Amino acid sequence: MKASTLILPAIAVCAFAIHPSFAADRVKTANGILESTDAPKDGVRSFKGIPFGQPPVGDLRWREPQPVKNWNGVRKADQFGPRCMQRTSPGADYWFRGDGMSEDCLYLNLWTPAKSGEEKLPVLVYIFGGGFQNGDGSEPRYDGENMARKGMVAVSINYRTNIFGFFVHPELTKESPRHAAGNYGLLDQVAALRWVRKNIAAFGGDPERVTIAGESAGSISVSALMASPLSRGLMAGAIGESGAMISSLPPQRLADAEQNGVKFGAAADANTLAALRAMTAEQIQEAVTKVQGLRFQHRTGWLFPAKAPYGNLRGRRASQDSAVGRFEHPGAIGALRLGRRRSYAGNARQRHQEVIWRQCRRHPAGLRRHHHG
Known part of the structure; x- marks a missing residue:
């Protein structure tokens, strides 16, 4: 990955005065009162397992997320919610801190300075x-404590993945009032941003200065949200690392995605949408293993009004505050734990010599410029 291809936000994190005006362990949101029972750690208070959508179970499976229902009393926010349904390979570098795995997984986590200024x-x-x-917002690499120490409110979110987040079937297309099946995981992300827009001020955050960030599929999601009109007005900046809609993982066409859905239904002996929704989450996961070559991922459709969203990325962006540049001080949640540019370059040379040599032969001038810059 070239540093010059990264999308950077025009945000500053170093000039915020801290005043004793926000130190509550209880916060009133649009849906009810949240309580963080953890004592502030190094000046940072965390709220974990905050619901931003109704549990997508039963008849809500494979539908766009529905708004959270209000609750009475005080809801504790001191534990990560469960991760979304997924399979992880042995030896994968995931470390989940949430309580198990469930379709009921639409939760976000928030870190904020225990005291924040009027601004x-x-x-x-x-x-x-x-x-x-795969993945989950509870992973330690996405912990927002360090970012909160720098004077910002950090949020990590969950979203549905694999077949639960990106399943498409002709009956789902017919059922949708927008003729748009799939992309439920991306719609979860939009729902999380709407929650942030509505509630973040109660935690000391500025809803007008929200930057989204992600790596790999998270970065593809960032570019998707930049292209989609559904997220317009929900963010002011974007950071994408190692992924974009214009990538080796392009969106699927509706016809291909529907064909995958029909194949899966046949393999699962559930040829109707009602039968598919009647299956348990574990039965669905088991059935997926019986069909080779199925791909459940983002696709073109309602989320992207054009047949391909690439033009939107070049022009009509939901986020205007983005730039291209290089990292000297990596600072995002889960940022490279390799130190600054020199140690990163040394590690890259040690681990990826063959790839670097190939790139040097292909782009000698550009590599020299970055090495000396």
């Missing part, structure tokens, strides 16, 4: 990667 703080919303197959 609202910038907000960073991080979208995890994992090829749209």
